[in-house]
Each structure stands twice: as structure tokens, then as C-alpha cells.
Amino acid sequence: MPADKFVRGMYAAGGAPYFDAMGVNAPGYFNPPEKSPDETEKDPQLKARWVTFRHVEDIRKIMIENGDADKQIAILEMGWTTDQVNPTYSWYAVTEEQQAEYLVRAYQWAKQNWQPWIGLMSSIYIAEYSWSEKDEQYWYAITRPSFPEPDLRPAYHALKNMPK
Structure with a gap:
């Protein structure tokens, strides 16, 4: 079930008073972290909002619509796969260098x-x-x-060295 539908259903069922922060997953698929859900929705090949890191903004809008503007979102899992091997995942894989760059840019996007x-x-x-x-x-x-x-990938070094 898409995250936005789940969250809307949770609110419809009266779930608002039962959490202090909203936990979400934010995989970026093959999209850079700055790419908006509006862009991916308009893409004739994707036609979906959830294939971008910034789909978190859709969840935020639902929270505001339901009176939870004072609650934070916690991104419990975020990242980009480098799996070029397995057909189930290879369609949205990025290189290790892109993974490193995208992770740093995702933290920067969120901070800004x-x-x-x-x-x-x-x-x-x-x-x-x-x-x-x-x-x-x-x-x-x-x-x-x-x-x-340890065997460290470029993403490890990029996150370690990024400005905090």
C-alpha cells in the first residue's frame, strides 16, 4: 500500500492521538534527492509520486491537513540502491558514486x-x-x-566528510 494511502487511512481511523512523530521510508529510487513528486508524476514512464525521496513532502501535507503540523517526521530508512544485478531492483539502481552524492544531497535538502x-x-x-x-x-x-x-563504500566516506 502506498504510504500516502496508509497515512490517510490512519487519520481516517482516528490514529492522530496515538503517535508523537510520523515514521516514513524515503528511498530515492533512481531520482536525485531534489526531484519533486510533481515531476515524477508527470513523467510518462513513471506516473507516480512515490518514486522520489521528496515524497516525504506528500506525507507532511497530509499531516498538516489533519492538524498535526506540530509533529515531526522521522525518516527511518533512506537511500539509493546500487543493485545492477537483480532484475527486481536494477531498474532503479544508481552507481556507488551517485549513491554517495545523493545521500549527502538528501541531508542538505532536508536541512535547507x-x-x-x-x-x-x-x-x-x-x-x-x-x-x-x-x-x-x-x-x-x-x-x-x-x-x-571494514569495507567502506563511497557513500560512507561522503557522509562522514559532509558538513554537519
């Missing part, structure tokens, strides 16, 4: 445009050593599975 209503933003994942290329999360991770020495 979503204050004060954005709270926690969590990039996914630090790889578990048992993950392999068969696992979806392997490709979103900012590290590669390794033990005992």
Missing part, C-alpha cells in the same frame, strides 16, 4: 527545506557480515560485508 518539521534521518545500512549480493539490503548499504576489517 524541511526545518523544523524533519527530525531523525537514517541512512540504510551498515552491512551485516553475512549479507551477500542476493540480499536487497546489501546494495543499499554504505559499507560492504566484511570482518574484521
Whole structure:
């Protein structure tokens, strides 16, 4: 179920008093973090708002419509996959360099445009050593599975070095 439909249903069912912050996932698919849901909705190949990091803004509008402007959004999972192998995910994969750049730009976008209503933003994942290329999360991770020495992807370094 698309996130916006779920959130509308939650409000319709009277869920507003039962949470302090709205948790959302914000994968960017292959779109840069600045690309608006309006743009992806107009794209004849995509025709959807949810295929962009900024679909979070749609959730925010629903919160405001329902009197929850004072509550923050927590982005529980955000990222871009680098999976060029598995057909289920490869259609929206980016390069490791793009992943690094997009993650940094996503944090910058949020800082510049979503204050004060954005709270926690969590990039996914630090790889578990048992993950392999068969696992979806392997490709979103900012590290590669390794033990005992870390194997850091460009996204790890970019996030570590970005201005905070």
C-alpha cells in the first residue's frame, strides 16, 4: 500500500492521538534527492509520486491537513540502491558514486527545506557480515560485508566528510 494511502487511512481511523512523530521510508529510487513528486508524476514512464525521496513532502501535507503540523517526521530508512544485478531492483539502481552524492544531497535538502518539521534521518545500512549480493539490503548499504576489517563504500566516506 502506498504510504500516502496508509497515512490517510490512519487519520481516517482516528490514529492522530496515538503517535508523537510520523515514521516514513524515503528511498530515492533512481531520482536525485531534489526531484519533486510533481515531476515524477508527470513523467510518462513513471506516473507516480512515490518514486522520489521528496515524497516525504506528500506525507507532511497530509499531516498538516489533519492538524498535526506540530509533529515531526522521522525518516527511518533512506537511500539509493546500487543493485545492477537483480532484475527486481536494477531498474532503479544508481552507481556507488551517485549513491554517495545523493545521500549527502538528501541531508542538505532536508536541512535547507524541511526545518523544523524533519527530525531523525537514517541512512540504510551498515552491512551485516553475512549479507551477500542476493540480499536487497546489501546494495543499499554504505559499507560492504566484511570482518574484521571494514569495507567502506563511497557513500560512507561522503557522509562522514559532509558538513554537519
